[in-house]
Amino acid sequence: MTQFFVSFSTGCILLGALYIICPEGNISKPIKHIFSLIFLMVIISAANIPFKKIDFSLPVTATAENENYVSMQSFAAKYVYSKALESQNINFSEISIFTDKTADGSIIITKVVITSSDTKEKILKAISGIGENREVEIVNE
Secondary structure, three states, X not given: OHHHHHHXXXXXXXXXXXXXXXXOOOOHHHHHHHHHHHHHHHHHHHOOOOOOOOOOOOOOOHHHHHHHHHHHHHHHHHHHHHHHHHHOOOOEEEEEEEEEEOOOOOEEEEEEEEXXXXXXXXXXXXXXXXXXXXXXXXXXX
């Protein structure tokens, strides 16, 4: 109880001092409203009234999380393949990523389809070392 009176008194003294030095004019009314809100917060915090924690997170289902993970993984794979192809000056119109879910629940990229007008050998040379365990299909335009 003593802590309440000390906190309350300190808050009142500080807010009183702020009211005294508050400028007069058009801005004084909004500032005094802010001081009133601060005063209410001082009373609540001095009384140790706990604030209810509000959960602002959106409910996310397991399938939505998996879809987000798959789409991020697919986007990253498309980016890596496109940069590898662009670094070798290979023109392509589309990169498609196919995924699958393993028995333990992890998601893997199983197949990559690249639509391009360049030769298969040139494309495979450009992407060598990227996802060597994946099936790569080249579709000529």
